[in-house]
Amino acid sequence: MSIRQLATLSPRPRKSSMAQQPETRISTTTPRLDVAHLAKSYGSGEKAHKVIEDLTFTVDAGEIVCIVGPSGVGKTTLLKCLAGLHPASSGRASIDGRAISGPPAEMALVFQDYNRSLMPWLTVRKNLILPLRHLRLPASELKERCDSALAAVGLSHAGNQYPWQLSGGMQQRVAIARALAYRPEILIMDEPFASVDAQTRFDLEDLCLKIRRDFNMTILVVTHDIDEAVYLADRVVVLGSRPARVLKVVDVDLPVPREQITTRSLPEFARQRTEVLSLIKRPA
Amino acid sequence: MKPSIRPLAFSVLGIVTALVIWQVLAEARVAGNALPSATTVFANLASTLGLGSFWSSLASTIGIALLALALSAVAGIVIGLLVGSFESVRYATLAVLEFLKPVPPIVILPLAVLVLGPTVEMSLFLVVFGCLLPIVMQTVDGVQSTDPVARDTARSYGMGEGEILARVVLPSAMPYIGTALRVAAPAALVVTVVAGLLGGGPGLGQSIYQAQAAGDYAGLYGLVIVLGLLGLLFQGATRVAERRVLHWHESYREVVP
Numbered sequence: 306m307s308i309r310q311l312a313t314l315s316p317r318p319r320k321s322s323m324a325q326q327p328e329t330r331i332s333t334t335t336p337r338l339d340v341a342h343l344a345k346s347y348g349s350g351e352k353a354h355k356v357i358e359d360l361t362f363t364v365d366a367g368e369i370v371c372i373v374g375p376s377g378v379g380k381t382t383l384l385k386c387l388a389g390l391h392p393a394s395s396g397r398a399s400i401d402g403r404a405i406s407g408p409p410a411e412m413a414l415v416f417q418d419y420n421r422s423l424m425p426w427l428t429v430r431k432n433l434i435l436p437l438r439h440l441r442l443p444a445s446e447l448k449e450r451c452d453s454a455l456a457a458v459g460l461s462h463a464g465n466q467y468p469w470q471l472s473g474g475m476q477q478r479v480a481i482a483r484a485l486a487y488r489p490e491i492l493i494m495d496e497p498f499a500s501v502d503a504q505t506r507f508d509l510e511d512l513c514l515k516i517r518r519d520f521n522m523t524i525l526v527v528t529h530d531i532d533e534a535v536y537l538a539d540r541v542v543v544l545g546s547r548p549a550r551v552l553k554v555v556d557v558d559l560p561v562p563r564e565q566i567t568t569r570s571l572p573e574f575a576r577q578r579t580e581v582l583s584l585i586k587r588p589a
Numbered sequence: 590m591k592p593s594i595r596p597l598a599f600s601v602l603g604i605v606t607a608l609v610i611w612q613v614l615a616e617a618r619v620a621g622n623a624l625p626s627a628t629t630v631f632a633n634l635a636s637t638l639g640l641g642s643f644w645s646s647l648a649s650t651i652g653i654a655l656l657a658l659a660l661s662a663v664a665g666i667v668i669g670l671l672v673g674s675f676e677s678v679r680y681a682t683l684a685v686l687e688f689l690k691p692v693p694p695i696v697i698l699p700l701a702v703l704v705l706g707p708t709v710e711m712s713l714f715l716v717v718f719g720c721l722l723p724i725v726m727q728t729v730d731g732v733q734s735t736d737p738v739a740r741d742t743a744r745s746y747g748m749g750e751g752e753i754l755a756r757v758v759l760p761s762a763m764p765y766i767g768t769a770l771r772v773a774a775p776a777a778l779v780v781t782v783v784a785g786l787l788g789g790g791p792g793l794g795q796s797i798y799q800a801q802a803a804g805d806y807a808g809l810y811g812l813v814i815v816l817g818l819l820g821l822l823f824q825g826a827t828r829v830a831e832r833r834v835l836h837w838h839e840s841y842r843e844v845v846p
Contacts, residue, residue, distance in 0.1 A: 414745040421738035436746030
């Protein structure tokens with residue numbers, strides 16, 4: 306896939322309401338995504354089960370932030386709050402200062418379970434079109450978005466196949482292409498590469514970096530893989546259990562562009578993954 | 590013998606054996622005049638096929654069964670989607686639906702005949718009564734088995750509730766609905782015949798009743814054979830339709846990675 310193909314996937318134009326905001330909004334002082342004292346519990350009263358205690362972190366425009374933590378810490382719950390699928394119990398999450406109350410139009414979500422998130426009765430191309438229908442775009446734009454999104458993930462040949470005819474890694478690329486065709490400004494991924502083999506995982510990680518570079522997308526990735534978090538992220542938010550709280554936000558100072566072999570063999574890489582690992586391993 | 594023709598050969602063998610047993614029993618006069626021989630029945634059937642009245646009864650039976658099936662499918666899927674999607678609707682209707690489910694259509698046949706008379710409407714009503722509830726129940730199950738990840742995916746992309754119902758929930762429920770329709774299609778035929786036989790509604794059921802009343806046993810068995818073949822046809826057609834519509838489903842996939 307060439308960079309030229311990728312360049313056709315420009316982010317979708319900002320909404321007029323946002324365009325009216327002063328330009329300074331996009332400066333580093335205002336984070337794109339702001340999570341402030343977010344808490345989430347299920348049930349109420351005595352029986353309330355607290356999943357998230359008190360989370361505060363920010364994601365700046367164009368940044369990749371990874372959230373790591375022990376399994377069952379409530380990472381998926383956090384993403385569902387950010388995606389507007391579940392309301393937060395207290396605190397708030399906001400995009401450009403606007404509180405998230407429902408699924409935000411500028412955000413797309415990639416789930417871990419690609420085989421549950423892709424519709425088996427639709428071809429790859431129709432899966433890409435499904436979330437775009439309600440935007441009432443002209444047919445030519447639908448086609449253009451599908452073509453460029455499939456090209457970006459290297460699946461131009463697979464448009465007319467069904468997801469279940471493809472390998473796991475290819476299916477997850479379809480799910481990513483579906484998010485790209487939606488032209489989000491913020492991409493949220495929930496353990497996106499956990500269900501694929503190691504080699505595919507490296508390819509998908511690099512695809513993620515390429516998407517950020519080419520589309521200047523803001524990306525938040527939840528993962529339980531510390532190496533992956535350090536490799537991908539500008540900053541790593543380390544969560545402690547349970548209920549979930551932020552242990553530390555680690556700045557990753559690895560050079561860009563990153564490359565699977567050279568980046569991972571840097572002494573700095575080892576130092577940072579050790580720092581994250583020791584935070585997670587430390588007894589609560 | 591090639592493995593591919595073996596099932597066919599055994600099927601033919603089974604049918605021939607059944608016909609031979611029938612012929613032997615009839616020739617031995619185990620049931621007296623009530624069981625004419627196979628050869629007599631088929632000869633009689635051949636002459637019946639030339640009668641206009643036979644074809645119009647056949648057309649009535651097929652027409653009533655198909656129309657009632659279509660009505661049940663449309664109404665059943667709509668009701669099922671509502672009951673499955675909205676908790677309030679589910680609580681309001683489930684007790685009534687569960688109560689009506691085990692009531693066979695034949696139980697309300699006298700009531701239907703009393704109110705509607707021996708008419709097409711009466712037959713339609715009985716068939717819909719018999720087919721609707723299983724389709725509703727299966728649709729409800731299908732709706733509730735929709736993968737929450739698929740729903741969340743649709744919601745996260747800003748799809749509205751109506752659109753999710755039509756484009757995500759309904760297709761996910763299709764395997765359940767397909768099963769319900771495959772079971773309902775032969776049942777529709779059976780109830781149509783019963784409505785004719787016992788309720789006097791138009792169609793082959795009525796013809797069977799008339800043949801029985803006239804002591805025309807050869808004619809009666811001929812009609813029963815026609816009904817049997819019609820049942821096979823219904824079952825085959827729904828199977829083919831299901832395979833086409835659900836080609837993407839695990840049980841029908843032809844290409845496995």
